[in-house]
Amino acid sequence: MATFFGEVVVAPSRAGLDEEEEAREETPEDREIRREIEKKREIEVLWSCAAEPLVCSRFIVAIGRNAAAFLSSFILDSVCWEVIGVVKLWNEWCRTSSTTNVLPTDSFCLFYRLIADPTVLLCQCSCYVAEDQQFQWLEKVFGSMQKKGLQVTILSTCPVADYKTQESTLTLVSPFLKALKTKEFQEQVCCPLLEQPNIVRDLPAAVLSYCQVWGIPAVLYQCYTDVIKLDTVTIEAFKPLLSSKLLKSLAKDASESTKILKKFLTTSETHNNIYI
Amino acid sequence: MFIPCDRGGGSAAPDLKGFTLLMPAVSVGNVGQLAIDLVISTLDMTKVGYFYTDCLVPMVGNNPYATAEENSVELSINAEVYSLPSKKLVVLQIRSPFIKNKYRPFCETLLSWVKSSKCARVVLLSSSHAYQRDDEQLLGTPLRYLLTPDLEKAVGGRMKELNWKEMEKVAAYPGINNTDKVLHIPGGGITKLLFTESCSEGIQMAVLLKFCSEGDNIPDAFVLVNYLNEWLQLIKSESNNSTDSSSQWKIPSSWRLLFGNGLPPALF
Numbered sequence: 001m002a003t004f005f006g007e008v009v010v011a012p013s014r015a016g017l018d019e020e021e022e023a024r025e026e027t028p029e030d031r032e033i034r035r036e037i038e039k040k041r042e043i044e045v046l047w048s049c050a051a052e053p054l055v056c057s058r059f060i061v062a063i064g065r066n067a068a069a070f071l072s073s074f075i076l077d078s079v080c081w082e083v084i085g086v087v088k089l090w091n092e093w094c095r096t097s098s099t100t101n102v103l104p105t106d107s108f109c110l111f112y113r114l115i116a117d118p119t120v121l122l123c124q125c126s127c128y129v130a131e132d133q134q135f136q137w138l139e140k141v142f143g144s145m146q147k148k149g150l151q152v153t154i155l156s157t158c159p160v161a162d163y164k165t166q167e168s169t170l171t172l173v174s175p176f177l178k179a180l181k182t183k184e185f186q187e188q189v190c191c192p193l194l195e196q197p198n199i200v201r202d203l204p205a206a207v208l209s210y211c212q213v214w215g216i217p218a219v220l221y222q223c224y225t226d227v228i229k230l231d232t233v234t235i236e237a238f239k240p241l242l243s244s245k246l247l248k249s250l251a252k253d254a255s256e257s258t259k260i261l262k263k264f265l266t267t268s269e270t271h272n273n274i275y276i
Numbered sequence: 277m278f279i280p281c282d283r284g285g286g287s288a289a290p291d292l293k294g295f296t297l298l299m300p301a302v303s304v305g306n307v308g309q310l311a312i313d314l315v316i317s318t319l320d321m322t323k324v325g326y327f328y329t330d331c332l333v334p335m336v337g338n339n340p341y342a343t344a345e346e347n348s349v350e351l352s353i354n355a356e357v358y359s360l361p362s363k364k365l366v367v368l369q370i371r372s373p374f375i376k377n378k379y380r381p382f383c384e385t386l387l388s389w390v391k392s393s394k395c396a397r398v399v400l401l402s403s404s405h406a407y408q409r410d411d412e413q414l415l416g417t418p419l420r421y422l423l424t425p426d427l428e429k430a431v432g433g434r435m436k437e438l439n440w441k442e443m444e445k446v447a448a449y450p451g452i453n454n455t456d457k458v459l460h461i462p463g464g465g466i467t468k469l470l471f472t473e474s475c476s477e478g479i480q481m482a483v484l485l486k487f488c489s490e491g492d493n494i495p496d497a498f499v500l501v502n503y504l505n506e507w508l509q510l511i512k513s514e515s516n517n518s519t520d521s522s523s524q525w526k527i528p529s530s531w532r533l534l535f536g537n538g539l540p541p542a543l544f
Contacts, residue, residue: 013304013305013463013490014304014305014306014490015302015303015304015305015306015373015463015465034377131333131334131375131376132375132376132377132378134334135330163537164532164533164537165533165537165538166533166537166538167537167538168537168538168539168540168541169537170540170542171540171541180336180337180338180351181349181351182351183350183351193338193348193349194337194338195338195348196337196338196339196340196342196348196529196530196532197337197340197530197531197532197533197534198337199335199336199337200335200336200337201333201334201335202334203334205334205335205336205353206334208336208351209328209334209335209336209353209354212326212336212351212353213279213326213328213353214279220336
């Protein structure tokens with residue numbers, strides 16, 4: 001394809017290929033570099049409890065800052081829940097460590113267990129898990145679980161600009177929730193299902209695909225929002241989930257949740273204010 | 277690897293012995309994938325399993341071939357297998373690109389599944405960059421085919437009857453030496469790798485491809501699927517002209533809003 005100045009430019013292809021790279025033969029040095037990068041990108045799941053496989057009946061996964069903050073505000077606390085695991089990973093977008101003392105604006109991936117019922121597990125994953133790490137995450141997390149009788153709930157957010165609809169997204173009232181469920185999931189969903197031609201990608205899609213293929217009942221609640229950073233309106237958009245059988249029994253006191261939400265507001269404001 | 281849909285009740289994987297496996301290569305314009313969508317949608321094929329792999333970018337969505345409220349809530353993932361036993365046809369649809377450095381393991385896994393499931397032959401639908409055609413290729417039909425030696429023996433004669441054009445080899449060192457010819461399928465994704473591997477492993481594979489560019493590739497998909505139909509006769513063409521069966525292919529309900537949402541009224 002030639003541009004105005006006569007230079008030849010390779011047209012980008014939707015098919016997502018990088019042929020130059022694929023055609024080139026790999027030298028031993030290239031192979032070594034590739035192996036080192038692969039090793040660096042390997043993810044580690046560190047469990048604090050000795051008993052593996054973990055018996056799990058309910059697994060709630062919150063992917064992204066706002067979903068993780070929803071669980072922090074409405075479900076998690078230090079009295080009823082204990083940290084039992086952490087994911088250590090590195091990629092170009094973020095790095096997590098094995099510390100469990102985190103801020104809502106940090107990148108982390110932690111696992112919690114309900115002390116009263118140790119088969120109820122929760123995961124807050126506010127770090128970005130890259131394409132080549134998603135399968136590893138699945139195998140290492142689900143691989144440590146005994147999956148009989150397991151039900152999975154996934155919470156995640158994505159930009160409303162990605163939502164395909166006949167009308168313009170400018171006239172849509174956002175944030176709003178849409179759901180996708182696996183074949184085995186028989187319970188009521190708390191919001192309308194996601195219509196074609198919309199799709200879900202990244203870690204939420206990887207988890208739901210895993211559940212569909214292996215026959216695990218699972219539901220994904222995707223919140224379409226026009227705010228990228230931590231935002232209380234987006235966090236509160238997940239509130240309809242509190243009417244579901246599972247989350248109703250786990251929900252905290254309402255006043256407690258309001259206090260935590262207010263704290264999020266001030267934390268994110270401080271971080272984003274460059275004039276202090 | 278292939279995971280059948282209904283694993284409960286002791287039902288084994290579907291018997292694909294002697295079937296034709298039809299699949300796309302993720303290639304320029306996604307033409308192969310669009311053509312496969314038309315085949316699955318028109319023949320109302322049943323999903324029989326998933327091709328679960330760590331080589332493709334994950335994605336999920338509701339049933340892309342939904343025709344009514346009732347069948348619209350079935351979840352679909354990035355690589356699924358559909359079958360139509362009456363035509364001994366099994367189709368693999370791939371819905372996302374390869375993860376970096378994973379296309380080779382995918383080809384290996386795929387070909388080993390082809391061998392273990394005892395499929396009779398593989399038909400790969402693909403495409404190639406139109407702008408890389410040479411002077412001769414610019415004229416005449418934009419459609420090409422390739423056959424592995426094992427399939428050439430079986431159907432080579434049929435291709436001649438249909439007056440199809442075989443994909444030309446190009447000079448390995450153009451301008452310097454025009455005698456060494458190699459197969460070059462720019463924009464074809466894993467087409468060349470799958471084809472060369474099938475040749476060396478004795479797998480019967482046919483590649484059907486179209487020269488095209490990125491853009492609205494729906495017409496290209498129709499041309500490619502009609503080309504396929506000339507040979508496999510998946511649907512009957514109404515008129516005598518076998519290339520004009522466009523109206524009989526059913527467009528899936530998911531082919532909506534391909535180029536964006538509706539416009540905000542305030543724009544005008």
